[in-house]
Amino acid sequence: MRSTMSKHTQQAVNGLGAVLGTMTSSGVKLDDFKHEIQDYMIAELPGMLELPQRIYTGSTHEQGKGTFHGNATLSDYAFDPTEVEDTVLYLNKGLKPGDRVLALRVNSGNDVVILCRVVSGNG
Helix, strand or coil, rough: HHHHHHHHHHHHHHHCEEEEEEEECCCCECCCCCCCECCCCEEEEEEEEEEEEEEEEEEEEEEEECCCEEEEEEEEEECCCCCEEEEEEHHHCCCCCEEEEEEEECCCCCCEEEEECCCCCCC
16 A cells, blocks of 8 residues: 555656756757647746945046047946835746756646746856
8 A cells, every 4th residue: 555655646746846947949848858848937026126336437428519529537326225116027038048947847747837047056
């Protein structure tokens, strides 16, 4: 009975969980599934975007009567910390064919959700 229960449990969870895959021009190819999946979902991350204080250095040019005088000065441009409400990170707008992704199977393995792009920790 224990062997039978173990076998049924293993069959039930086979094909579930997180898996790596590769984006293609028309879908996603999971590492453990031989067919490309064209009907998939992509996670969106709603929330609040917090931007720290930052300073950029850039140059300004003096112009007179439409003619560039060639005088440039470097200036610091300071931006105060700010929070932007109701922001959404759209992962799908940043994915390209060939990108490696982390996917999660849901709904008994019938649907695939792309969670994020993954990169090597060595580079």
